Amino acid sequence: MKQNFTLRAAILWTISDFPAYGILSGWATSGKKACPYRMEKSKAFWLEHGCKVSWFDCHRQFLSTDHPFRNSRTAFCKNKVEKGAPPHIMSGEELWECVKDLPKATDGPESLQRLKKEKKGWFKQSILWELPYWKHLRICHNLDVMHIEKNFFDQLIHTIMDVKKHTCDTTSARNDIARYCKRPQLHLQEDDRGKEVMPRAPFALDKAQRKILCEWVKELRFLDGYASNLSRCVDMQACKLHGMKSHYCHVFMERLLPTALRELLPSHIWNAITEIRQFFRDLCCYTTSVGDMERLEKNIAEILCKLEKYRWMYPFERFLNHLKRKIGNKARVEGSICNAYITEEIANFCSNYFEATVDTTTRDLGRNVNADVDSIVDDSEIPELFTEDSGRVSNEGKTWFLDEKELECAHLFVLRNTGILGEYERKFKDYILSSRPYLRREEVMEKCKAEFSDWFHRKVVEEDTNSDVLRALCMRSFKRVRTWKQIFVGGFNFHTHAHGKHKSTMNYGVCVSSEDGGEGMNIHELYKLVEVNHTKKYPKYDPFVLSYQVTQVYYASYPSLKRDRVQWWAVFKTQARSVVDAPVDLEFLQAPSPQVHATLCPPNDIPDYVVDDDDDIGFIVSSDEDDEFSINSSDSDEDDDIDVLLDDSSDDSSSDSSDDINE
Known part of the structure; x- marks a missing residue:
């Protein structure tokens, strides 16, 4: 019987990259106010030579109040200490009070243009606020870790390998470093001809190191189905990596990066890169706990900066690719996808009524997976090693004959792994200790295990047991195997x-x-x-x-x-x-996780750059109450000097801090 019903859908959250986050939320994700946490209190500043907004030294406020990085005047912005607290995370009701009077996209371009000229950060009221439950959600928008991880890895590896037009280490960046930081080793220098040259940074590889890294990537081999061939992304002529897709970046970032750079970079730089890699890997694990998320939130403030909550886009990207393959008529794209999708749904529904032995699309187990087959033997006395799935082979194999050493070792291995001979093992220890009292009970099976198989055979024969399993175990296997x-x-x-x-x-x-x-x-x-x-x-x-x-x-x-x-x-x-x-x-x-997690290196293991004592004349105090002391915190981007708060007692009140697998 056909019936009409009302289908209702709910939006739980959105998943997007950062630019799309601005479109969905209505908050501008470009400019000085791009941070959705700091909002109007952002400490971002304009780079004079780089001609872009920078959030350098905006992450120290998320550290604990006693962290040594907060008082460092050389490792970050010169002569600046951080006293500010992390920003308040606004609730849904508080955000609604901020946007309830803002114009919507349907109000016309004139009202939106007026709002944009006010430079409040908001450029519209999102249509999602029309949902009655939207302001009550704990998490409304999620950033996609797939795009962030790829963008982060691309910038990192291109800077380390000093790839032209892609590296962040440019002459403009060096000029900005000279203005904002105490890092004289990175300042531009003049050669004999009076031309400015860039001294090599400690985080950049030279040509010989880049070549050996590219050769290493070209020779990498992975497991079947684990990752594609990365050798196709290596350019040996230019000594760089190119054309790396999201999954390539994912594998390289979370698995290969520490191994690839361990012998090529200084230890303190390798430590920082490894900790960033560990953060992404812990974030992308299948299971996590509340304690794990709290640990990640604490660590990322010290590693890089505060990040928002993430969710994967991989399933959605793959599903969109699956839909694109259904296009049969390019003149009617939407209708072609709908018809093919409905046909697939009908086929999948009907396949549920087939016999269990029929191979269907919905029952496809994937690569290298065996189907679950019920054992024809129903005997609780049979050891687990004879009933568990032992896998499947690709062909008939070859015949092989075991020698005496292999045969004895195989028989003993089976006896030690049956799990049902605990009583016989205790009797065997008593038998050995009666004739060799100098041995400890814990050492019997280790030093006398070669005698166990013969003793077990004699014991079963003497007892004349009725158990077919015990009689079969005391007999050796055939020498002929496959x-x-x-x-x-x-x-x-x-x-x-x-x-x-x-x-x-x-x-x-x-x-x-x-x-x-x-x-x-x-x-x-x-x-x-x-x-x-x-x-x-x-x-x-x-x-x-x-x-x-x-x-x-x-x-x-x-x-x-x-x-x-x-x-x-x-x-x-x-x-x-x-x-x-x-x-x-x-x-x-x-519950607390029993797994031993990776930890961070001590802050003192990150050395500061050598600076001249003459430059250390004072320091800036950055706090939420005194935002005027932050770098270029005013609306003007044309100030040439950095505001410095002079304090004769600064030397007394602040200190210089340097920055299971078992085989």
């Missing part, structure tokens, strides 16, 4: 080293959890970065693992002009594309 060069398990695609060493992907990195760290592995104390010495080998003979207990890793060397770290590889642990590490228990999100 081997494969490729297997799909747990959402991963594994290759043997011989099979995958010449491929463009790296699928032979296997990770198994263990309590033994070993001397061939290092974990960075602050940032928890893992590296292994690939020349070291595991001393014990233990070649077998359970397929459903392994995860995948990939390795990358360090690009460096030196040869002292050739033996060390950075290790990157990955997660299967089909797996979302989301907790089922909702209380988990409110």
